[in-house]
């Protein structure tokens with residue numbers, strides 16, 4: 355079967371700054387849960403953002419779901435099928451209440467209101483967050499916000515999950531819940547993290563970013 | 570106390586919560602207009618009584634109500650000499666009857682306005698208020714601005730507190746000197762930069778969930794029988810007040 359993502363010889367540098375990725379190549383196949391490791395500032399976040407078109411590579415090719423992707427228009431479809439969870443949940447959750455935030459993605463997919471409401475309820479139920487439905491986002495704890503951020507992406511039923519340091523700053527109870535949720539999901543995943551124990555529990559393949567390339 | 574705590578209401582559920590939030594907003598708007606138009610003291614006293622009844626029905630916590638009503642009345646009391654003495658004729662000292670009447674009217678009107686707002690709007694959750702505004706055809710940009718502001722006020726407050734803590738642990742004591750102004754300017758600059766960065770990241774995160782410029786609302790309100798009953802009592806009540814006022 356064709357890989358979900360194929361990155362070939364990607365070069366990328368921020369406008370003001372040194373080269374972050376240099377000749378990076380990487381495939382992601384269905385059913386894979388890949389750990390993405392590498393020191394601080396090696397470009398893990400940058401790579402995840404490149405995969406959904408938030409940055410454009412200076413050279414190299416990126417194809418996703420069987421097609422080469424270049425324009426913003428191409429990436430709109432990619433983003434609907436590959437869900438990126440940001441490292442900081444305050445970047446991701448912008449609505450006043452939990453239910454509204456979780457409903458945001460499904461509405462953008464063009465679902466009708468009844469279906470959205472049902473999907474929101476079902477997702478919150480599945481993540482054991484049903485009590486949070488009407489809670490105000492700014493009153494949630496950090497760990498709760500991170501779980502809600504994950505819910506807001508899972509509700510769109512993505513084929514691929516891209517997670518940026520999902521375990522960072524979680525206490526053991528929240529971490530255990532996150533592990534549970536990820537183990538139950540059948541999405542392909544690319545998980546950037548430093549936490550070896552956590553990665554061991556949820557991934558089945560590992561790659562490492564170093565000197566701009568992926569080993 | 571948390572900054573955004575004051576944005577969230579601490580009211581227990583009340584009969585008023587059964588009403589459509591849009592109706593509550595419109596009712597508050599109508600009653601506030603009426604209170605501003607009233608001229609006679611009996612009408613003002615009646616409307617104040619009515620406002621208090623609604624406020625009691627909204628079951629606000631006593632402390633929240635008092636922390637809003639007391640400052641208003643203290644401020645009014647401070648103005649008392651200016652209002653009452655302004656109407657003293659000639660050079661005689663003392664309080665004129667006209668000044669005293671004017672003062673009483675101002676106190677009644679100000680309290681009626683505040684209590685009406687506290688009862689009908691103050692007990693709405695701000696997110697609900699935002700949505701009610703959208704559904705009342707307030708320009709969407711404005712309403713969404715309100716909703717985003719609520720959401721990120723707390724985050725900005727936290728970032729500012731972090732900056733100010735960072736300055737304090739390095740022994741920064743604000744004073745009236747250049748060093749203080751420079752430091753504060755740098756902190757405000759930092760805060761602005763961080764807010765811009767944050768805004769950019771939020772937009773990226775929104776795009777990642779398929780955002781294409783269109784906002785949808787999950788929450789929809791419905792106008793029900795109890796809303797109709799309330800409206801049928803409230804609107805004639807306001808009309809009666811005006812009639813009563815003009816007859817006196």
Ligand SMILES: Nc1ncnc2c1ncn2[C@@H]1O[C@H](COP(=O)(O)OP(=O)(O)O)[C@@H](O)[C@H]1O
Pocket residue numbers: 368369370371374392393394395396397398399400401
């Ligand atoms: N917006 C930006 N502008 C310029 N340089 C950036 C920007 N974001 C990240 N960088 C730089 O790119 C490098 C990789 O960052 P990042 O992808 O966040 O690393 P990681 O997630 O692995 O810690 C770092 O050296 C960082 O300083």
Ligand SMILES: [Mg+2]
Pocket residue numbers: 398399400441518
């Ligand atoms: Mg990172």
